[in-house]
Amino acid sequence: MNGMKKTKVLFPLLFLFFTAQGQEIDSLFSDSLQLQQELIRQENISNLSYQFRLMEEPSSELDSLFDFEETDSGWVSPKETDWAKLDSLHGVFVGYNPSLEYVIYEDIADQGGLENYLQTLIRTGDFVPGFDPNSNKIDLVLEASKDVFRPLHEYKLRILADYKLFWVTIIVLFFLITAALMITSMLIFKSQRNKRENLKKEYDELIIGPLTSLLFEKDLEEIKQISKLDLVEIFPEKLFDKPLFKQVMIERIIGLNKKMKGEFKDKLKAFYKATGLMDITRRNLKSKRWDIITTGLVQVNEMDLSELLQEVKKHTNSSNFHVRSQSGATLLNVSSTVNLDFLRDQKYPLSEWQQMNYLRIIKFVHNTKSLELDKLFRSENPSVRLFGIKLVRMLGRLDLLTGLKELSTKASDEEKIELLKTYETIGAHMEVDFINSCIQSENQELQLEAVKVAGQLGDEKSLQLIIGLFAHNPDFELKKSLMRSMYLLNPETFERYTKDQFSEEIVRIRAHILDPLLTHV
Amino acid sequence: MYNFLFYFLIEVFGVLFMILSFGTVLIYFIIMILSALEMRDFRRKNRFADYQDIITSPIAPGVSIIAPAFNEAANIVQNAQSLLSLHYGKFEVIIVNDGSKDDTLQKLVDSFALVKTAFAYNPDIETQAVRGVYRSTNKSFRRLIVVDKENGGKADALNAGINVASMELLACIDVDCILANDSITRMVRPFMEETNRKVIAVGGVIGIANNCDVQDGTVTKYRIPESTLGRFQVIEYFRAFLMGRMAWSRVNGLMLISGAFGFFKKDLVKAVGGYFPKTVGEDIELVVRMRRYMEEKNQKYRVAFVPDPLCWTEVPEDESVLSRQRNRWMRGTIETLQLHRKIGLNPRYGFFGMVSFSFWTIYEKLAPILELMGVLYTLVLILIGDFSAVYFFALLTMIYLLSLLISVFSILYEQITYNNYKDKKDLRRLIWIILIEPFVLHPKVVLWGLRGHFDFIMGKGGWGKMIRTGFKTAEDKKNIQTQTGV
Structure with missing residues (x-):
């Protein structure tokens, strides 16, 4: 099968090749006789000679005339350059059938080769034919019809044949198109943004006036009863259906809500619901894009939309940081009974x-709502437990010290450090045993914190432990902390252990501790 | 035989240059896309961030701002006041007088009622001798600490500041930088947000203050610089900060945090031994070393980037000053990449080793050499008569278009995100700079880079023995020393 295919391809190629060759010969001489007559007429042609070849052995008489040379393919006469002798020499071979061979330089050429050679000589001016090769004796149309059109493939296909140039061209084109697309899209984006900003300003002006008068002129019940027909009277109907207009309205209402208090807040909330903006918030909460969900959560938070709390709860364990962070803040803020279960059950x-945001809200609500912070101590999530300990410290919840004591029995070193900081802030002297146990810890960070706290809350045992550690020449940081705590617990002991020391380091630390400008450094 | 080898090499170089050109195009396209995505996400996140809380929250980390000063008497008081007025709850300002020859220290002492304290300086990181630590008797300046030390260079001064710092985070800045009032709150955010990975450092954008109006420590009116060199640097900074670093930040591949404005975790900086004082590229070297440390410890980490305009500095508009700066940057890059060459193409260092480090090696360190080779290659082709004008102009067009595209993109980027340069004349001037940059300014940058290579080879800023000096202080540095075989 493959052979068949190859043959199919080869034939047209060969056909084309031979057709092309034929066209070259026909173009100069009509036949070999005309060619020979022309050669005879020229007499001498540069580097062109001829010879005769006999297939049978020449007679001695003939041989004496030409001095034939015997070859594998017969007997060859010497080369002759005088074409005028061609006829007379040919006439000698009576009874023989010699073949005439053209010799260009030293090579034998056929008639086609000779034609090509003569054409070259014509071009260089070394051969001037006796006829005009360009004479147009035949009708031009007929002549043209014989000539097969041949396009210049070598130029047409050059870009495809040269792979490097091809790829360069492709990349440059790709580049130009992409660059144009990117720049165009960015320009469009910028113009759209500018247009949007201008529209927002325009809508803002349309909203603020009617909204303010609505708040002052109508009471809460009236606002709750507002229908779509009423809205059309207040705001242009066409605009009210536009999403951007509604977005600007939400932003404006939220902005006003932040600044207002009491009944005005209720009115704004009522208006928010009456105008159907809450449906937008609900849709936002169900979006697949995290930023839209977070926008929805912010709207719930700001407008106190407790009706949507169930939707909010679904996001408390979202894999997106911003969504779960905002949903937690919203739950803390909006929920009437602040239930910290969602925080305790946080997976992430x-x-x-997040702690900073939650702390702000918890600080705000902990005076008015009951917060079961101890739930956080029982969380499986270490970061939540740590936050719970911090909250005790930051809210000053002495009532939770029992819970902390329980926690301290199984606390990690990180939690212990946080517990120590909390005890120090609250002034929990009763936890001195815990502090002393931490002073003996292998964990350097925990030990350092415990030594520091012992300076404030420690007892005699703490002092002994500190002296014990000091005797072992600890590193600079610990030594400094030990000396400061020693000074705070008992200045006399401090004097005894640090005065008249030979250690340059202890002298420097001592001076540091006694310098009033460096009290907390 | 030699003839064949010559033509074979010509062919190989041709293919290599072609791959490099296409690689460059591809990489910069990726960078553009990544930076756009990162900027989009950053802006979305910013919509929900309330920075007011951080200022007063007890949970927010403390920040030690360290600003080395050398012969800064003219502006030091103003600069210190500007730093002390930043809006943040828990911070201290440590100005390190690095053996100034002028009256920098005296001006500080007089203006802030400073007295020398008995501060027990602990050279946790080895530095030049500290002559004294000063604090103010006026409680209004309680946040100010001035460290007076023997001259040892910027990195040494920063190390002295680190030894004195008492806060959890370090903000290493140039003392003459203008910081926005809310710069700390914004830079601290990535440290507070991350839960799965430790944020070890955060970089910020450096804006160009030349020709701008500054009021209360903030740029109030943006104008592009008067000089061509200044304008060129505006575009260069856009490209570097708004595109390059944003893109690398998205894939956690940032290797450089500008020495003029960078935030770091103090415990980690101390763990790796602080800044390396014997290199001129101490900023990039520190980040690379911190990343390397985290990779070797198999700890999850991130180097973050905040694209908000928070810090401004004056850039050199004089050609000789700029050339010295670029020369120094190049030497710093070469030194860092050489010192940590073990990281390159090493799968153990993950994306950092395989991509970031390799990118820096090719497109920062080797870029001027490759460009020079390209020119030489073209000359050889012309000499041997094998020069193809078609290829040459096609490639030239391609690279020129790339340059235009990146620069235009970065300007549009700035316009879309921050829109600080509002004057249309300024934009037109910037576009003119973009058009001429590849022919007028870029060759100079290449030349300065080549001089950097030459100076490095000639031993300017050499570091052979000095590595050992700088690496003595921390255990991990000893490890690096062993690994690099220095």
Whole structure:
């Protein structure tokens, strides 16, 4: 099968090749006789000679005339360059059938080769034919019809044949198109943004006036009863159906809500619901995009939309940091009974950013709502437990010290450090045993914190432990902490152990501790 | 035989240059896309961030701002006041007088009622001798600490500041930088947000203050610089900060945090032994070393980037000053990449080793050499008569278009995100700079980079023995020393 295919391809190629060759010969001489007559007429042609070849052995008489040379393919006469003798020499071979061979330089050429050679000589001016090769004796149309059109493939296909140039061209084109697309899209984006900003300003002006008068002129019940027909009277109907207009309205209402108090807040909330903006918030909460969900959560939080708390709860363990962070903040803020279960059950670690946000809300609500902070101590999530300990410290919840004591029995070193800081802030002298146990810890960070706290809350045992550690020449940081705590617990002991010391380091630390400008450094 | 080898090499170089050109195009396209995505996400996140809480929250980390000063008497008081007025609850300002020859220290002492304290300086990181630590008797300046020390260079001064710092985070800045009032709150956020990985450092954008109006420590009116060199640097900074670093930040591949404005975790900086004082590229070297440390400890980490305009500095508009700066940057890059060469293409260092480090090696360190080779290659082709004008102009067009595209993109990026340069004349001037940059300014940058290579080879800022000096202080540095075989 493959052979068949190859043959199919080869034939047209060969056909084309031979057709092309034929066209070259026909173009100069009509036949070999005309060619020979022209050669005879020229007499001498540069580097062109001829010879005769006999297939049978020449007679001695003939041989004496030409001095034939015997070869594998017969007897060859010497080369002759005078074409005028061609006829007379040919006439000698009576009874023989010699073949005439053209010799260009030293090579034998056929008639086609000779034609090509003569054409070259014509071009260089070394051969001037006796006829005009360009004479147009035949009708031009007929002549043209014989000529097969041949396009210049070598130029047409050059870009495809050269792979490097091809790829360069492709990349440059790709580049130009992409660059144009990117720049165009960015320009469009910028113009759309500017247009949007201008529209927002325009809508804002349309909203603020009617909204303010609505708040002052109508009472809460009236606002609750507002229908769509009433809204059309207040705001242009066409605009009210536009999402951007509604977005601007939400932003404006939230902005006003932040600044207002009491009945005005209720009115704004009522208006928010009456105008159907809450449906937008609900849709936002169900979105697949995290930023839209978070926008919805912010709207619930700001407008106190407790009706949507169930939707909010679904997001408390979202894999997206911003969604779960905002949903937690919203739950804490909006829920009437602040239930910390969602925080206790957090799967993801609580970041400091989240802790900061939650702390702000908890600080705000802990005076008015009951907060079961001890739930956090029982969380499976270490970061939540740590946050719980911090909350005790930051809210000053002495009532939770029992819970902390329980926690301390199974606390990690990190939790112990946080417990120590909390005890120090609260002034929990009763936890001195815990502090002393931490002073003996192998964990350097925990030990350092415990020594520091012992300076404030320690007892005689703490002092003995500190002296024991000091005797073992600890590193600079611990030594400094030990000396400061020693000074705070008992200045006399401090004097005894640090005065008249030979250690340059102890002298420096001692001076540091006694310097009033460095009290907390 | 030699003839064949010559032509074979010509062919190989041709293919290599072609791959490099296409690689460059591809990489910069990826960078553009990544930076756009990162910027989009950053802006979305910013919509929900309330920075007011951080200022007063007890949970927010403390920040030690360290600003080395050398012969800064002219502006030091103003700069210190500007730093002390930043809006943040828990921070201290440590100005390190690095053996100034002028009256920098005296001006500080007089202006802030400073007295020398008995501060027990602990050279946790080895530095030049500290002559004294000063604090103010005026409680209004309780946040200010001034360290007076023998001259040892910027990195040494920063190390002295680190030894004195008492807060959890370090903000290493240039004392003459202008910081926005809310710069700390914004830079601290990535440290507070991350839960799964430890944020070891955060970089910020450096804006160009030349020709701008500054009021209360903030740039109030943006104008592009008067000089061509200044304008060129505006575009360069856009490209570097708004595109390059944003893109690398998205894939956690940032290797450089500008020495003029960077935040770091103090415990980690101390663990790796602080800044390396014997290199001129101490900023990139520290980040690379911190990353390397985290990779070797198999700890999850991140180097973050905040694209908000928070810090401004004056850039050199004089060609000789700029050339020295670029020369120094190049030497710093070479030194760092050489010192940590073990990281390159080492799968043990993950994306950092395989991609970031390799990118820096090719597109930062080797870029001027490759460009020079490209020019030489073209000359050889012309000499041997094998020069193809078609290829040459096609490639030239491609690279020129790439340059235009990246620069235009970065300007549009700035316009879309921050829109600080509002004057249309400024934009037109920037576009003109973009058009001429590849022919007028870029060759100079290449030349300065080549001089950096030459100076490095000639031993300017050499570091052979000095590595040992700088690496003595921390155990991990000893490890690096062993690994690099220095």
